[in-house]
Structure formats: C-alpha cells, structure tokens
Amino acid sequence: MHHFLGLTLKTYFLKILTIWKHTYTLIYKIGQDG
Numbered sequence: 529m530h531h532f533l534g535l536t537l538k539t540y541f542l543k544i545l546t547i548w549k550h551t552y553t554l555i556y557k558i559g560q561d562g
C-alpha cells in the first residue's frame with residue numbers, strides 16, 4: 529500500500545512537472561515574439 533502511494537505521488541509530480549515545462553516554454557516563446 530505504501531509503495532503504491534509513493535508511485536502515485538511520483539506519477540502526479542511528473543505530470544505537474546511536464547505541464548509546468550510546457551507552460552513555461554509557451555510563455556517564453558510569447559515573450560520572444562513580443
């Protein structure tokens with residue numbers, strides 16, 4: 529059970545990280561264009 533929870537948190541963290549990276553790249557590109 530504890531291992532499963534850790535795995536879920538890891539997956540959730542990776543998802544957040546990926547979304548944050550995409551958002552940051554998008555903002556950076558808009559900043560470069562402007």
